[in-house]
Amino acid sequence: MRLHPALKRWESVLALLLVAEILLFGAINPVFLQPSMLLYATSDFIHIGITALALTLVIITGGIDLSLGSVMGLSAITLGILWVDGVNIWVAALAALAVGTLSGVFNAVAIHLSKVNPLVITLGTGFLYGGAALVLSGLAGATGYEGISNFDPAFVNLANLQVVGLPLPFALFLALTVGFMALLHRTRFGRYVYLIGQNPRAAAYAGTPVFRTLVVAYALTSLMAALSGLILASYFGSARSDFGTTALMPAITAVVLGGTSIYGGSGTILGTALAALLVGYLQTGLQLVGVSSHVSSALSGGLLVIVVALRSLSEMGRVWFQHRRVLRNVAAE
């Protein structure tokens, strides 16, 4: 059986799974198939997708960012604190994005200076940023996890705005997907990202600006995390320091399920975007058919395990068949 090369790609499998998933849930509960339902359900999980897009770059360079959840909380709290202090909401939002970007730059600098595994460094900076968010909200008197609310109505309405018939966060996600695809697959920077992931030493010897590329990749990830924090603040109408704690693992799941190698060097933005939708709709769909949100998160965990194990098995099978063919050829001679 000969398949068109495009169909052999992992992204096609993901797209098929996505369609099958939506049809399956639609068959159980027809409400799921209404376009408005499908569009507005994204608001619950699209922040994960937006962060995962940028995280793809970091993971392709062979790194990882465990601090992005904390950055979400930090950016939301920064917005809240400035708003409480009487700063214009849009200025506060810009400041929150700036804080996010800076924390990403700090990640990259710390990784570069210490030459320690990014996993460890961002684990540490994750504590740091999450702690900073807690301190800020504590100093502002937002006791515990209550959060800061009463934002400018214009800002709160933002998450419910429509752009060409799409909810603004989802439209933003689509635009960012295209933007990141162009960045990763069509620019010199994108090629550097792959090269560093394939072989950092060879990349350095080939004159690749390794440090600069890493700074941009980590800064973009934190920027997207900060943006997600703002989207959540707008969506919920309040800012809390623990916003991102549950977003980290799903974001990594989306990237890995999307076909990016956790060891770096390969992966695509389209895969991540599709996987983010796949996991997000799985959660929504399961809740719609009456499965509790906690069990649905177990099922998405199970999905990740099964998909990755199957990919690994098929790879092992491919290698096995290859070896057998070689052995048979040798035996024939």
Add this chain to the structure above:
Amino acid sequence: MIIRFLQRHREASVALIIVFLFAILGLVDRSYLSFDTVLLVYGNSLILFVLAIGATMVMATHGLDVSVGSIMGLAAVVAGLLMNAGWGIPAAIGVALLVGLVCGLFNGALVSLLNVSAIVATLGTLGLYRGLVHLLSGGAWIEGLPENFKALTKAGSLGLSPVAWLVLVLLIVAHLGLRYTAFGRSMFAVGDNREGARLIGIRVNEVQIAAYGLNGLLSALAGVIFASQIGFIPNTAGTGMEMRAIASSVLGGVSLLGGTGTVLGAALGAYFMTSIDSILVLLRLEAYWNDIIAGAILLVVLITDGKIREAVDRHLRYQKYRKFIDPQAAGQHADAAKAAARPLKTTLETSEARK
């Protein structure tokens, strides 16, 4: 010399920081500087100790387990449900530990037999096991645990609870076991060089699965200790503990790249993480300062340690190639040699200055 010593005995640097922390505490109030405080922190770090032992084993094999928090929760819920259903305490704990072992073995099988990368596999089981927690508990807290069960973590002989004694024994056994037994060494061998370990006759897959299995068992024990300590079991029991366990081990010198580390170091790392929390309470700082201070110290330690390692490596390389680096040599070689020697010299000078 000091640098060499710290390099050889990675645990010593954490021990130094702990002493430093206690010194700050002593400056604020002399009365806190007592053995009671040490014991208090020890009692608070039991869970992290147990998790750090498991994390050390898994990380020694060049693995990583981010599902331990969920295994903790699952074991606690299983133990709680069984006890409330009228089971005896030992039987309930036994089943809970068994559940942890099975969860760990499943992680190990995914990583070892199916060749899934450790972080991805355990990320999946993190969600999976947490879902089982909610499924079993039905979303409600489990309360009304038997008093005898709670008594396991109440202070007993010499100011230590029965569980605290058990953990002490575990720490010693695990430390010696990982350093001096063939099985312990084989974990490090697998982590250092998987193919090499296979060639010298180590059953690589079995060792890896065993490391994850033991880690699961220990996580379950941590879950049981958690339930006994706080007396009820929320659905969120154990969330976020995986990161604290990994951070403790890394602080204590266990390498994420496998092959190096000691249980003693990881335990000191865990003790340090807990003493920050406890000392902030004693200093009457608001609890929200915990994470930022822990994170800052963690980063400073990691970055300094990375720098020291780099300096030592460079120093060794300099010693090795010194005879080739001759400033008098003619031509482009000399320039290259000088360029190469310059960073070496500066690090040498700084290391002299440190002495």
